[in-house]
Amino acid sequence: MTCTLFSWLILLLALTTPSQGHHFGPKSRLRYSRFLDPSNVMFLCWDFDLEAEVITFELQVRTAGWVGLGVTNRYTNVGGDLVVGGVLPDGNVYFSDQHLVDEDTLKEDGSQDAELQGLMEDAFYTTMRFSRPFRSCDPHDQDITSDTVRVLAAYGQDDTLKLDREHIFVKSIFLLQIVHPDDLDVPEDTIIHDLEITDFLIPEDDTTYACTFLPLPIVSKKHHIYKFEPKLAHRNETMVHHILVYACGNASTLPTGISDCYGADPAFSLCSQVVVGWAVGGTSYQFPDDVGISIGTPMDPQWIRLEIHYSNFHNLPGIYDSSGIRMYYSPRLRRYDMGVLQLGFFTFPIHFIPPGTQSFMSYGLCKTEKFEEMNGTPVPDIQVYGYLLHTHLAGRALQAVQYRNGSQLRTICRDGSYDFSLQETRDLPARVEIKPGDELLVECQYQTLDRDSLTFGGPSTINEMCLIFLFYYPRNNISSCMGYPDIIYVAHELGEEASDSMEGMMAMNNVEWTPENIKKAEKACKEAQQTVIIKTIDEVVENTTGWIPDIIPTPRGPCLESTGGKVEPHDKTPAGFRAKLLSLSGASMASPGSLPLATLLFTQGTLSLFLATLQARD
Template sequence: MAFRFVFLLGSLLSFIAFSHNIDVDVPVPYWNDIMHRFRVHNRTVAPTPPGNLPTVDQTSTPSRPTQTYEHTKQLDQKGDYMLFWRTNNTHITFETHVKTLGYVGFGISQTGGMYPADIVLGWVKDGQVFLKDCHTVGYVAPVVDRSQDWVLEFGSETDDCTILRFSRKIDTCDSDDIKITDDTAKIIFSYHPDDPVSMTSLPWHGTTRRGTQSLMLLATTLSEEASGMPENVITHDFLNQHYRIPPVPTTYRCTTFDFPDLGKKHHVVKVEANIQEGHTPYVHHMLLYHCANISLSLANSTYMCYDNAPAAFVNCRAVFAAWEIGGGAFYYPPDVGMSLGTDRDPRFFILETHYNNQANISGIVDSSGIRITYTPEVRKYDAGMLITGFFVDPSEIIPPYEESFISKGYCSEQDLARGVPEEGVNVFAVLQHSHLLAKKFRTRVFRNGSEMEPFADDNYYDFNFQEFHYLKRERKLKKGDSIEVNCDFDSRARTSLTLGGLSTYEEMCLSFLLYYPRMDVEACWSFPLYQTVSNDTLLAQQEMYKWDWTKPEVRRKFDVVMNETLYRHSSFGNFLEGGWQFHDFYPPQRRNLYVRPEVDMCSNSP
């Protein structure tokens, strides 16, 4: 997903040039160059202990799981492979519903491919259920583990579906198994219409009965029931209207809307995508911006978001709702909602849709959008959304040929203090966003010079799996805290510089925090100035473009530049006194860094 905040490129220049609160100068050609570039481009359920093979239950149906689960995911596009799962402190239980009368494959992979992977194979034959704990040693049939750590709990075969329920320890202490962690897990799946005669003669599943899906298996979830969803709800869709997607790889299209006058306060309790059937491959992300002091007469218009966007929408850069590729419905906690209907709440919205048409297909007409569900039953707290990280622009430079290069975006104590109340705010969900090069992602928080536990930390970030994830417990963000967003990029496949920008091939490093109670700071980010190369940021970039990045010594030279650069910090909020403010300073020297605790479950294992 390529996030961008409406008109930051075009209209932010007017803020820089004319705001009395700005104490630094930004060269006009720099912003013109950016404009040009963008135009041309937890329930606890213990597992069933091992015992005799379960009997076949012919009464189960593929549409309903046999037990209660915290998570549900359709793994394939057709809905032939459904996955349900739940976790406790020590175990994880899965249930698969697959439209086949043959074998079912399910696994956890380090790369998303067949090898290396931890795999379980199961099937039902002649009234008996079979389950084998396996691993891969190459792109050949899996090998059965010497230690069978997956426990079969239930098996069923209906007229056209095989249902299996199985469990294992989160850490089996078996070198042939993959430990399940808080990071993104690459799930692989397969199935075949026939049962295997033996494990040594396993029929190949083929190319159409396999796939991969990224999931956070240990993530906290919030079901509709647990969210306290009231019966008295209203849905409202913000939709594109029969838009003909251009036959180009990347399109950002914006549509404006006026929201009805509700007459009194309401709370949004659910946000989800409303994707036109068959259009999932083309809708990459959607952002719903809210705007202050905008005439409703400007609603019902459309335009290309970053190509001569109307100047009237200068204040439309705060995000109200978001959906990204791979994301599902998001429910607000039972005592929290996004406010609508008061004088401080928006009625003018802009839907930004990023269309991804890599095959340049013509004739696709789309009416997808975002759906919100709201209620007049007002909850205790108003939610807010804070966008933080590396300001999206070409000043983000990622060298080629690097296995690990970390971009850092800062939200300073000074900027946060503009909005965070003395009692602080409570962060309950985080969405981390980058593009194709990102392999690790961390949203860090610092207090009194020491690093606290990160809001989010993912060592296996996947561009195709991006959604808000609930924190396992609410975290306090206090006045005096600062935030640092780190993106770890792998650019070994690139032969030239990768810059920050809108397209999928360019990069971003942003974190979205959902919290309560709502404060006035809505955006807080930074970008480097490279003043050791040139006092003019644009000239510094142009000079660095000429470097021979194939040489390791040049890339090490850039490391020195990054270590010595000033950063320009900025913050904004629609109701924030003083509007945009900018200030420059060096990144702080960090001490007392946080170390993720390692829980040893294997010390007493044989």
């Protein structure tokens, strides 16, 4: 849903009911939108300019009082910034850049870094539109980054600027998403195909990985899958943690029925090349217009493994499920066949995270030097256009870093504010090229302050994972490239005896996890030699070894100097800043003193536009 569609409803109401305030002139379309609360009272639209580093918001709230929008952090709203505004009974508007001193108190910033573009109130809604820089020079303004952003929204039922916890909401949003399905081409000859588990009785266990093998659509010529979306059974949404579709090599002998993916029958873990993936918080994903998943040729897989991870934390009995993935495909071909490369820390108990740690880093190395040999044919340069990040509940940040000839080349993707509840496929702002011989390093940061025992790598939600899926083209046969450290070396560095990997894992339970030993363990895991496991779609596996390189942090860009005030004297001004750039609005602003004329022009112009639109549709 775009903001334009929702605005038509607001517009129709405004034409039939009195409205007042600081009205909107002609304005640019905002591409992205989302409801912020469970009752759909607060509707947010936004858009951004990556070059100018300015973001524009429009907040529409079902209230006649004040409204507020800002950014907060993971743990507390205290310190969060909140831009507030409203329309007084006499038609005058108020608008201010503020921050939360405590859970109940707002204070105006000394530096006013939000630019008002419109405030309007009618019988149903208060609507506020403003822009702000990604990063201002005011320390009270939290940055808008390519990370997950925790959007803070609030409103009042009148114009008394008082916080009511029942009217405060925080929602994790990936604000700087690059594309949106509404902006992409949708073929008219689209065919829909569902890959799903039917009437599966969810076990009463905390964690279940259910797998089955299903055929892909049978087509007489090549087609491309260009979009997928989760198909979640009603009332079971909270139990479905993730859904993965793995392509099977044509030489695989596949079992029938539904069984535990990683249980007694190893056949149900066959097929390891991820085709598409969905996780909690994600929505549909449409590939860029020049890439798709190829089906229908002798080189394409005929079968897939459907994996659904259920988290039945309340051990509910008698729950049946028919969830899966819906695929959209078409004979209209795209330029490139896409593939997915799985990177990270190989998921098994050698991956450990100590209890009671504020921050613990884990690393998984990939060396691409064997890709061509294992692929069987020359591997062209990989063009990465998207990614999906995945940890479990202790994960706080992830990044994938690229190295070439021993030097750090770039950070491919990252999220320094990862939220387990928002795992969605994201597009890169620019495509990244990976050449044969490059090294790829995944770093995951964890926090376990709420745990008093070790967390091991594993499939359960209370275990941990450290994975990044890269979406790329042109497709090759490599399905995954993941690493893990020499656990024997790590045990010895912690003063424990171990002669094999099993003893090394068991030795971690003997360690007293003091802050000193936590730092020692993190250092040992980074310095230990990594075993790198490379796997193909046909389940061919080869190992190599390597060492974890250092990661050079990416410096932050300069902040934008405010035109609306000065930074408080007691705050440190950042060393680098630049003049404030033009905002993304394109909106004309009417002054409160000219409201009658502005109202008339707004109504006449909008009504004419609306009537013209209706005539064009007839």
